[in-house]
Amino acid sequence: MLLCDIGNTSLHFFDGDKEYKEDVEHFDSLSIQEDVFYICVNPKLREVLKLLKNWIDLSLYIEIDKYYDTMGIDRIMAVEALRDAVVVDAGSALTVDVVKDGKYEGGFIYPGVQAMSKTYSDISSALNYSFNFEVSLDKMPKNSQDAISYGYLKILYSEVISHNQEIILTGGDADKFASIFPTARIDKTLIFKGMKRIIKKANIC
């Protein structure tokens, strides 16, 4: 079974064993003959894939009233993979979603590492530092690099741990946050697990 999570710039495949990525720009959707179960946030590619019989859009099998209309399908799939957890998906945006007893409790959206770093350096060249992921979260900073690192990380940390639930890190930047959330579990294939669960529920494979 081939699964695919399609973003704005890349297609992330998982064949049940290994994962790999392809560029949206150079991808030829006709090059794959087998069935592909996918989710897609790229509007242009979605229009193309709609026309292909072997590409099956899993967003059509979601109970959408459990979520909200404009919620990203990648966030929904991550939530579908879990019963009790806080999911931190660190990509271009960093989303935090809470699931309790299999029920979606809500979530919020924070800038991803790269976006937030750009924000600080755009405000002033004096704030052009990379984040210190080892910054002490126990005391207020007294240098510029820690002052922005704390601004980005500490207040995210406080909110995430306030839910007293297992923390799952996923997304391209998951590893960077491991030092901030030392008890968290990293699971880079979380979205694919959610997709598999939807496939099973909908009985389409």
Place this chain on the structure above:
Amino acid sequence: MLLCDIGNTSLHFFDGDKEYKEDVEHFDSLSIQEDVFYICVNPKLREVLKLLKNWIDLSLYIEIDKYYDTMGIDRIMAVEALRDAVVVDAGSALTVDVVKDGKYEGGFIYPGVQAMSKTYSDISSALNYSFNFEVSLDKMPKNSQDAISYGYLKILYSEVISHNQEIILTGGDADKFASIFPTARIDKTLIFKGMKRIIKKANIC
């Protein structure tokens, strides 16, 4: 006594009675004959003002070892105005600084309203919302506008109130944060109060 807080784009004057602003671009520093006590983060203008006898740079009168080298002089002046408080200065950056018994405890830097709003819309046009400053901070959001508003505001809120101190709001966007921090005091001339205190301490007026 004329006070002036000089940023990258404007000069903010306070004559002890009223405050007013001038554009850095169109400002003629020779147009003022009286003494001006100033702080300045604009490197170009600072070079000019250094040469003028009646412009007195208050940064020279700071006990810098109470702070840290690269800390903005505007933050230092806000802190100098207080003995026990958390100062939230909401400008292009949003700085949070803590003073206890007149001692600087440290602080952090967060993006200002406009910068953070741009960050979200740059990540995706689907996140191009203005912040809802009335967002409920008690429960996790279930719509996109609240998901970014909560991301920006709730986690700032948690950190600021965790210090259990009086909260002072200052800076151009102070009013916007009044609904988030209902017990806070708004003081838009806080920096000028700090400047006056330095003038008095240094006995230069």
